Amino acid sequence: MATQIVMDRTGDTRHTFDVHDRAEVEKAERRFKELTGAGFTAAVRSGPGEQRVIRSFDPTAEETLFYPRLVGG
Template identity: 60%
Template structure:
């Protein structure tokens, strides 16, 4: 099972999906697009341990992290 990990002001939400199930994968793609359209940044952890920004859902990633835009001022 893969997981979409969404960070926000309340903490985090984990949403699991099976990338081998076409309906769940379609849901994950749609959710990815919604979150990134809302301003979230998406990243995955590579095997080296480094985080990498992504622009499309990587169904082979175990975990995709979404974090909101940082606002300073």
């Protein structure tokens, strides 16, 4: 199972999907495109405390985190 974590006002919303289920993977990819298209940044962990930003859907990523567009505070 893989998880997409989307930051929101509730802390986050999690969407899990079975990486072996084609329909679920397609749905996760659509979600990825919708979120990044709306300005969210997607990041995956690459080591303890390390991460990399991804620009295209990675079905092998165990956990993908999405945070909203950054603005000056």
